[in-house]
Amino acid sequence: MKKLSVICLLGLSITLISWGFKGHRAIATIAQKHLSSNTAYVVSAYLKGEGMADVATWADENKNPKTAAWHYVNLPLGLTREAFVKAISESDNNVYTAILKTEAQLKDKNLSSEQKYEALKYLIHLVGDAHQPMHVSRKEDKGGNTIQVRFDNKGTNLHSLWDSKLIDHEGLSESDIAKNYDVATGTEIKQWQSDSPMEWLWESYQISSELYMNTKPGQQIDEAYYQKYITVIRKRVDQAGIRLAGELNKLFNSATPPTATTATAVPQVAATVTNIKLEDVKNAIGKTVTTQGKVFSSKDIGSMVLVNLGAAYPNQMLTVALKGKAKELGAQLENKMITVEGDVIDYKGKPEIIITDPAKIKF
Incomplete structure (x- = not known):
């Protein structure tokens, strides 16, 4: 236990920012698209209307010395699966234990919504860290930070190469x-979400072990290297997003959002309600809006009634999810023009407003 703790602390002097800005935000965006409707609602409430992508790099930007070791774990090469599991399990301050800790905090009914807000921001980030191979790597080169290489005619190091340089080489925007x-296919999603955080780290360890063999100090990273490993990066980013969604769905699929009684005692400011056109709702994620539109289709799925405005599913401009007492309105809205007020969330790439108060809908 002491040995691994020392290994982790030795890395504190090196800044470890896995996947860079684009990668972390992409992971959060992928995860957001795979949340259940209720999970998306609860997550949005805890994040105070911020999108998951908006907080995805907070844990790096926060630079808290007490949680610096949460972002990675340093291990020697050549461990068997059994030795790997033993080494990580015996440590109490690494990315694995941090993921378990933040998930436990999000389950703790005694914690305030402000404490869970911070825990959720950490979890969104740390799941991404766990999937970056160079965050599960050796202490002697500080996770590849001291292994200098050249890529795109510029000097860099193995860690930075995998954080952002290979992704940036594609020239793609974050979206x-x-x-x-x-x-990911349905089969892959099911498998990936059934894997434990220990499995995520074992995968990263196996990849980093290969990278140490295939990347030498001073090496010129060529197109063949890029083509070989960009496919690995794509899969790791996708896995991180899918698995993050899976963890959040386990935590929040049946949960209720924080209320005034569970929130910290801070002055509450009334939300600003913006009246916008239906076609502009997609640009108002995280905002409280009022909008109008015609109901083209609806579906009762048991726990809620999904009402589609602007067009029938799957081409709707906005989905209104009626829950609780508001669900009773579902049968009355077909083909009607309605006005709805509520918080806009992103559900699988589409804007959605969840309504529990019938007074928030007028027709």
């Missing part, structure tokens, strides 16, 4: 990365 990398 295009999320779109192009999010290609």
Whole structure:
């Protein structure tokens, strides 16, 4: 236990920012698209209307010395699966234990919504860290930071190469990365979400072990290297997003959002309600809006009634999810023009407003 703790602390002097800005935000965007409707609602409430991508790099930007070791784990090469599991399990301050800790905090009914807000921001980030191979690597080169290489005619190091340089070489925007990398099949999603965080780290360890063999100090990273490993990066980013969604769905699929009684005692400011056109709702994620539109289709799925405005599913401009008492309105809205007020969330790439108060809908 002491040995691994020392290994982790030795890395504190090196800044470890896995996947870079684009990668972390893409992971969060992929995850957001795979949340259940209720999970998306609860997550949005805990994040105070911020999108998951907006907080995805907070844990790096926060630079808290007390949680610096949460982002990675350093291990020697050549461990068997059994030795790997033993080494990580015996440590109490690494990315694995941090993921378990933040998930436990999100389950703890005694914690305030402000404490869970911070825990959720950490979890969104740390799941991404766990899938970056150079965050599960050796202490002697500080996770590849001291292994200098050249790529795109510039000097860099093995860690930075895998954090962002290979991704940046594709020339894709953040949104295009999320779109192009999010290609998991239903079978893959089921398998990946059934894997434990220990499995995620074992995968990263196996990849980093290969990278140490195939990347030498001073090496010129060529197109063949790039083509070989960009496919690995795409899969790791996709896996991180899918698995993050899986963890959040386990935590929040049946949960209720924080209320005034569970929130910290801070002055509450009334939300600003913006009246916008239906076609503009997609640009108002995280905002409280009022909008109008015609109901083209609806579906009762048991726990809620999904009402589609602007067009029938799957081409709707907005989905209104009626829950609780508001669910009773479902049968009355077909083909009617309605006005709805509520918080806009992103559900699988589409804007959605969840309504529990019938007074928030007028027709």
